[in-house]
Amino acid sequence: MSASFSVAAVLLKLLATAAGPELHLPDASQLAAYQPPETTRIYAADGSLLREYYVENRVVVPLSSLPPYLVQAFISAEDQNFRHHHGVDPAGLARAVVANVKNLRSGRRLEGGSTITQQVAKNLLLTNEVSALRKIRELILAFEIEHNFSKDQILEMYLNEIYLGRGAYGVGAASARYFGKPPVELSLSEAAYLAALPKAPNNYNPVTRPDAARARRDYVLDRMAQDGAITAEQAAAAKAEPLAVRAQAPLETVHAPYFAEEVRRSLRRSFGNDQLYRGGLAVRTTLDPRLQVFADRALRAGLERFDRNRGWRGPITNISAMLDLPASAQAVAQAEAAQAPAQQASPPPAQQGRLLGALSAMGVHVPEQQEPKPAVAPTAPPKDERPVWQRFLTGIDRPADIDGWDLAVVLEVDRQAAVIGLEDGSQGRIDRSDMTWARRVENGRMGRQVGGADDVLAKGDVIWVQPATAKASAPQLAAYSLRQVPEVSGALVAIEPFTGKVLAMSGGFDFSLSEFNRATQAQRQPGSAFKPFVYLSALEHGYTPSSLIYDTPISVDQGQGAGRYRPRNYGGGFIGLATLRSGVERSRNVMTIRLLVEMGLQPVKQTAEAFGIYQNMPLYPAMGLGAGETTPLKLTTGYATIANGGYQISPYLIERVQDRDGRSLRQPGVTGPDRADCIPCAAPAWTGQAAPQRPRGQELDDPIANYQMISILQGVTQRGTAARLAGLGLPLAGKTGTTNDSNDAWFVGFSPKLAVGIYVGYDKPRSLGAGATGGSIAVPIFSDFIKDALAGSDPGAFAVPPGVSFAYVDRRNGYAAEAGGSDVIMEAFRPGTEPGPPPVADTFGETTQDALTGTGGLY
Secondary structure, three states, X not given: OOHHHHHHHHHHHHHHXXXXXXXXXXXXXXXXXXXXXXXXXXXXXXXXXEEEEOOOEEOOOOHHHXXXXXXXXXXXXXXXXXXXXXXXXXXXXXXXXXXXXXXXXXXXXXXXXXXXXXXXHHHHHOOOOOOHHHHHHHHHHHHHXXXXXXXXHHHHHHHHHOEOOOOEEHHHHHHHHHHOOOHHHOOHHHHHHHHOOOOOHHHHOOOOOHHHHHHXXXXXXXXXXXXXXXXHHHHHHHHHOOOOOOXXXXXXXXXXXXXXXXXXXXXXXXXXXXXXXXXXXXXXXXXXXHHHHHHHHHHHHHHHHHHHOOOEOOOOEEOHHHHOOOHHHHOOOOOOOOOOOOOOOOOXXXXXXXXXXXXXXXXXXXXXXXXXXXXXXXXXXXXXXXXHHHHHHHOOOOOOOOOOOEEEEEEEEOOOEEEEEEOOOOEEEEEHHHHOOOOEEEOOEEOOOOOOHHHOOOOOEEEXXXXXXXXXXXXOOEEEEEEOOOOOEEEEEEEXXXXXXXEEEEOOOOOOOOOOOOOOOOOXXXXXXXXXXXXXXXXXXXXXXXXXXXXXXXXXXXXXXXXXXXXXXXXXXXXXXXXXXXXXXXXXXXXXXXHHHHHOHHHHHHHHHHOOOOOOOOOOHHHHHOOOOEOHHHHHHHHHHHHOOOEOOOOEOEEEEEOOOOEEEEOOOOEOOOEOOOHHHHOOOOOOOOOOEOOOOOEOXXXXXXXXXXXXXXXXXXXXXXXXXXXXXXXXXXXXXXXXXXXXXEEEEEEOOEEEEEEEEOOOOOOOOOOOOHHHHHHHHHXXXXXXXOOOOOOOOOOOXXXXXXXXXXXXXXXEOOOOOOOEEEEEEOOOOOOOOOOOOOOOOOOOHHHHHXXXXXX
């Protein structure tokens, strides 16, 4: 045992005796189970960071994974003698004691002088109480920690525990927060800056105090050179490097708040809050960041487009009264002088006497008590000289998810344009030509046409604006467009058909305005978007795409006391005898109910439940027209199942969950090893880790019937209610949906590799307005998304299952036809069910029923 160790032990016994029975020391050996709260990180499929959840933002990094110069930077900055002392540095302690006795007598805050080991004791075993007694505890515990743990173990605890500013605990999180990289990638200059932070991170903020930050970094580099950890040349080179820290912003590189919140809720259900916020989970999700950008953009553009067609609801507020105040009245009131800091309580006289006696025995000279210096009066904050409208804009909360939108105040307005002021003090201009959409809504109706800018805006109006693509008529001012947050909302969800991976999810216009996820939480009627599952059931029960069904009035008995059900077609009218294909392509309600009644509800119930749309579908006729409630995610899953050939899938957002040690915690239905290298656990992003593989699901329907349904849904996009998609030149299939009174508008469609569901409606159900349909509202959103999603890639082709027979038919009546006619299409059939030529009229000029019946009968 060294002499210094023995001296330290004796001195600490003296301190313990002086402190008396109030000591109450915790057990230092409990640090052997040190496991601090760690950050749970959610990653997109490509490894980019999606979201972090934590109580303390920390990523534990083993000492062996840290570069030696980073470790040495902290030793040089915080505790030069760390490798040589036994928890307490007598020389440093003496300096601190002298200063702290003065502080005790004057009521000032106690100073540090703590070794790294003492800081571990304070941070992990003690409270933040500032007192002499706590300091004694710290000294004794530091000695015990050194006795129980190696220097490397102490360093590892310290470097993972210490707070380094920006909400970061430990060097792992701080490295990411300040420099956007893991510790192993830090330069010498960057490592020295992190080591400069433990004393007072805010004092060395590189943004607000860049000179102080550089000076402190340089001080650490000099200390490292003095200690022989680096050469003088290395120190000089590191000092010459700029201190280039990243902007203080979230590390998330992917913006998908609705998706991330859905993942968070799932993790909380599976693992609980403690594991979620403290457990340091690494979660790989299915999110495709590229598709998510397209999803957000398409949905927002579609909601804005619909909303603008409903007119201008007016500004957020008006502050014209403020603008008219004299400049002196606009000045911000001076802040009240800050209260003087509270006096630090001294130990009781008896305990203080014992403490001073012990210090004297240690040979520490204690100066006589001096009168405290008078406190310096705090200086008043400077006046805010900005215009009142600019200060007003600064204080307004704004949606966080709307890229490119700004709040503005109308400063001047005439017939031609409005001059606006923005939060940064700049000005812009909105031309009258950009406001033609902004007709006032009067008594629920659109008002008169916009004649001038002053018909829409007034001085003092607070409005949303967005930089315009066109140049302003006044070139000295930037051009802006008028915007308003839509009242209507909606959802877009994209699924990989063969796996069920949810690749993108937008649950509304703006997550910061409403966290309600309409993709997963909105229970709405799908309307005609449910029809394909009625017709798919028919195709499995002997019908063909050319089977003829009457589109004529029908009255259905719904059972005792329920009255009779008389469905109507959208827009009224009937088309008479038509093919099953026409019933889908033209979305005929009456044909659907006639088919449903003849076939029976049970087959449709089985299909709807097997495809994941409903859990327990009621057996009443209106269900065939989508009268039940489901979510966009469930309905899109049903369409994705059709797209993949009829194999069961379950939509999922989470690929893999690993604990802080890399063990897989949840891989439902996933094949492969139970443990994988936890590459992302200590890094802001990761690449190269293959996604888990899932077995193929159960086949839910007949492959030929499924392909026939795909073919029919392709017809919807070529000549049916979604015919505007035909111009894209892509292999697409899908179905529109519009509910009663146009409360909800849908389109769910798919390519061979991607299924996408679109829903639009008000959160509190009400009509979207006359003429509002899935074709006019949801299809354009789908179009915007799918052309971006499939751009530059091979969209693939719909696979034809074995046994399908193709024949040319007249799509109007379903009979065989010669190729080349304008209404002739290639139709898919089961072998032996191909239609014959048109029937021959009998002697009375009527067509025989048998000739029309085909395999599906005449209904």
